[in-house]
Amino acid sequence: MSVPPISPQTTTQPASTDTPPARPTWGDTLRVYLEPASLRMFALGFSAGLPLLLVLGTLSFRLREAGLDRTTIGYLSWVGLAYGFKWCWAPLVDRLPIPLLTRWLGRRRSWLLLSQALIMVSLAGMALADPRTELQLVVWCALAVAFASATQDIALDAFRIESADVQHQGALAATYQTGYRLAMIWAGAGVLWIAARAELAPALPALGSAAPGALYQQAAWTTAYLVMAASMLVGVLTVLFSREPARLALPPAKNAADWLRGALIEPFADFLRRYGRQALLILALIGVYRISDVVMGIMANPFYVDMGYTKDEVAAVTKVFGVIMTLVGAFVGGALSLRLGVMRVLMLGAILSAASNLLFAWLAGHGHDVTALVFVISADNLSAGVASAAFIAYLSGLTNVQYSATQYALFSSMMLLAPKWLAGYSGAFVDAYDYPTFFIATACLGVPVLLLIWLAARLAPVGPKA
Numbered sequence: 203m204s205v206p207p208i209s210p211q212t213t214t215q216p217a218s219t220d221t222p223p224a225r226p227t228w229g230d231t232l233r234v235y236l237e238p239a240s241l242r243m244f245a246l247g248f249s250a251g252l253p254l255l256l257v258l259g260t261l262s263f264r265l266r267e268a269g270l271d272r273t274t275i276g277y278l279s280w281v282g283l284a285y286g287f288k289w290c291w292a293p294l295v296d297r298l299p300i301p302l303l304t305r306w307l308g309r310r311r312s313w314l315l316l317s318q319a320l321i322m323v324s325l326a327g328m329a330l331a332d333p334r335t336e337l338q339l340v341v342w343c344a345l346a347v348a349f350a351s352a353t354q355d356i357a358l359d360a361f362r363i364e365s366a367d368v369q370h371q372g373a374l375a376a377t378y379q380t381g382y383r384l385a386m387i388w389a390g391a392g393v394l395w396i397a398a399r400a401e402l403a404p405a406l407p408a409l410g411s412a413a414p415g416a417l418y419q420q421a422a423w424t425t426a427y428l429v430m431a432a433s434m435l436v437g438v439l440t441v442l443f444s445r446e447p448a449r450l451a452l453p454p455a456k457n458a459a460d461w462l463r464g465a466l467i468e469p470f471a472d473f474l475r476r477y478g479r480q481a482l483l484i485l486a487l488i489g490v491y492r493i494s495d496v497v498m499g500i501m502a503n504p505f506y507v508d509m510g511y512t513k514d515e516v517a518a519v520t521k522v523f524g525v526i527m528t529l530v531g532a533f534v535g536g537a538l539s540l541r542l543g544v545m546r547v548l549m550l551g552a553i554l555s556a557a558s559n560l561l562f563a564w565l566a567g568h569g570h571d572v573t574a575l576v577f578v579i580s581a582d583n584l585s586a587g588v589a590s591a592a593f594i595a596y597l598s599g600l601t602n603v604q605y606s607a608t609q610y611a612l613f614s615s616m617m618l619l620a621p622k623w624l625a626g627y628s629g630a631f632v633d634a635y636d637y638p639t640f641f642i643a644t645a646c647l648g649v650p651v652l653l654l655i656w657l658a659a660r661l662a663p664v665g666p667k668a
Contacts, residue, residue, distance in 0.1 A: 203214045212309075217258050218254070219647065223595075224631070224650030225228075238582055240374060240377040241377070242444050243362055243374045243378040243381065243636040244360055244363075244376045244377045244380055244381040245381055245436065245440040246314075246361070246378070246381065246440055246441075246444075247377065247378035247379065247380060247381025247382040247384075247385070248357055248381040248382065248383070248384055248436050248437065248440075249314075249318060249354065249358075249381075249385070249386040249436060249437020249438075249441075249651065250354060250355055250378070250381075250382055250436065250437075251349070251381065251382030251383065251384070251386045251389070251438075252321075252385040252386075252388065252389050252391070252430065252433060252434060252437075253321050253325070253348070253350070253351035253354075253389075253434075254386070254426070255386055255389040255390050255393075255553065256325060256328070256347065256389050256430055256596065257281055257328075257344040257347045257351075257392060257431050257593055258279060258281070258499075258500070259284065259333070259347050259499065259502065259503050260283050260389060260390055260393050260394070260503070261273050261328075261340075261344060262278075262279070262500065262501075262503045262504055263394070263503035263504070263506070263507060263516070264418075264506045264632075265278065265333055266503065266504045266508075267333070267417050267418045267507060268333045268334050268418040269418065270289040270333065270337075270650060271628035271629070271632045271633070272501070272504050272630075272632055272633055273629040273633050274629070275504055275629050276500060276625070276626055276627060276628045276629025276630055276631075276632075277626050277629070278341060278344075278620065278624055279500045279622065279625050279628070280350050280382050280609060280623070281341065281344045281345055281605045281618070281624050282618065282622045282625075283310030283614065283618075284345065284348035284349045284351075284352050285348065285351070285352045285355070285614075285618045285622070286615050286618040287352075287615060287619070288353070288355065288356055288542065288614070288615050289612040289615040289616075291353070292354075292356045292612070292615075293469065295313050295353060295356045295357055295360075296356075296360065296469070299312070300312045300313065300316060302311070303315065303316065307442075307446065308358055308442070308446030308498075309446070310357050310358075310361040310364070310446060310447060311357075311361075311441050311442075311444065311446050313353065313354075313356070313357035313381075314354060314358060314361070314437070314441045315438065315441050315442070316353075317350045317351070317353040317354035317357065318350075318354060318437045318438050318441065319351075319438075320346065320349075320527040321347055321350045321351055321431075321432045321434055322349035322352065322432075322434045322435075323346075323431075324343045324344075324346035324347040325343075325428075325430055325431035325434070326427070326428060326431045327339070327342075327343035327346070327425075327429055327451050328340055328343040328344060328426030329423070329424045329425075329428045329430075329431065330424060331343060332420045332659075334418065334420075335359065348393075354437075355435060356610075357616065359361065359610040360610065360622065361447060361492045361615065362374050362378060363601055363610060364599055364600075366448035368516070372396075373415070374535030374598075374635050375536055375539075375590075375594035375595050375598065376532050376533050376535070376537075376591050377545070377658065378594070379528070379587065379590055379591055379594070380529050380532060380533070381512060381531070381538075383525045383529050383587075384529075385433075386432060386525050386528075387521055387522050387525040387526075388426065389430060389433075390517065390520070390521030390525070391516075391517035391518065391520075391521030391522045391525075392426075392429075392430075392517075392521075393426040393427070393429075393430055393632065394426075394513040394514070394516060394517040394521065395513070395517050396422075396425060396426040396429055397419075397422040397423050397425070397426040397512055397513060397515070398422070398512075398513040398517075400419075400421065400422035400425040400426065401419050401422045402419065402421070402422075402619035416568035420534075428486065440566045444504035449501040469602075469609050469612070470609075470612065472602050472609070473602070473609055473612075476602070478483065482655065483657055483658055484600065484658060485616055486654055487651070487655060487658050488597065488613050488616045488617050489617065489619065489620050489648075490620065490621075490650065490651055490654065491497055491548075491552065491589075491593055491651055491654075491655075492555070492593070492617055492618075493615060493620065493621040493622060493624070493647045493648065493651070494555055494556045494559055494620060494644045494645060494647045494648035495555050495559075495586060495589075495621075495624055495649060496618065496621035497621055497624050497625045497628055497644050498559050498562065498628075498640075498641060499645040500625040500626075500628045500629070501628045501629065501632055501637070501640060502520075503516070503564075504530055504629070504632075505562070505566075505637055508594050508637075509566075509569065509570055510570040511570065511571075511572075511575070514550055515572055515575075519572065519575050519579055520575070520579050523576065523579065523580070524579040524580070525581040525583065526584070527544070527579070527580050527583040527584045527587065528583040528584070528586055528590075530584060530587060530588060531584040531585065531586060531587020531588040531589075531590075531591070532587040532588070532590060532591045533587075533591075534584075534586060534587070534588055534591075535547055535551065535588035535589070535591030535592045536591040537593070538588075538592075538593050539591065539595045544592055544596045544599065545596075545655065545658070546590045546659075547591075547592035548589075548593060548596055548651065548655055548659075549655045549659070550588060550592075551589025551590075551592050551593065552584065552648060552651045552652055552655055553587065554581075554584075554588060555586060555589050555643050555648060555654065556584045556587045556644065556646075556647070556648025556649065556651070557581070557585070558578075558582040558586075559583045559641050559642075559644045559645035559648070560641065560642065560645045561577075561578040561582065562578060562582070562637075562641040563641040563645075564578070565578045565637075565639070566637040566638045566641065567638065592638065593617075597610060597613045597617075598610070601613070601615060607633045631643070
């Protein structure tokens, strides 16, 4: 039985007519990136992308430089599971008003502003704590950043979905990814560059030339993380000067039980009603689509440190040039999704993402080779950009705007839950085997994804063209 299409009552997609819409020209496709909604997503994407690396990728580099072993770093990556459980409090973000703040800013913007303020305070805590002597405090602050960042994502995803129809979600995903990836340049390359400049004396060229932790300077990292905390003002100002999306009228709740049923149960029941048994296939695809990238990514920065790459080399190649390649991939993925359909681009992104992990296994045999690093990062990040843009458009097309925050939070949480849990063992795997074996294993994780996409494309085409 095929999945019924998403009806006009459950999405912002306009009702179909007997005459199929004309395929947009390339000029129309490109102009959509300059629309106000797209520009707002660019700025808010920056706010969303900033915290992620600071509690995962960049933090793993910082912890490895401070002398922590890879197994511990792998386990600490479970901080990122906060993103995988955000569906638990998404109904509150979707429905619960914040006293005074919601009346002033509206439902979506009030939650965005509150979460951004908590991110700033928690990043300042991470800045001041020394992981060599106050690791527990670093972890608690990182958890607070992850929780607040996940809350920001819930409100922001709803804000994005409610700002445009289904046909424009690919473009909004691309501009969101642009801001997101630029923030990752700043939270990746920027923080390393600032930390390197703030060091009191030049660091040794490679970790192998000194004892673990000998290269670490707490004051330099304090400066870098405080600058990152201040950078969240970009998101704060964007929220203050943005317009609240048109609020969807919700049926009044008769009592507390009625409110809880509408907030907690109906968003999930609605998804199951619309997709029936095929909901399991869709959820399985969502749960494993990015598994090869997420599991591999936890050990990427420790790998760079162990291979002897300096902060400046990692910043320039992986955090600047690599993110630029991701932006190119995001725009390519967004444009191709509009013209070819989301499912075809989803398959392309899955193939490229899994295959690019094999290049890291090849890189591990080259030692300290910046040219080889540039080549590998180019291929890997271009693939990630294509996959991310198509995947966000796919998730957006599954969402009912009446429950946009909760349903999208469920989808994006499932995307991270299994991969983040498995990634926690990545350090132990590398310690037990080696980097090449680890990278090959992560590539193999992507193979079942291809079958799931094929099945989902046959049963539930999503997007302007299947």
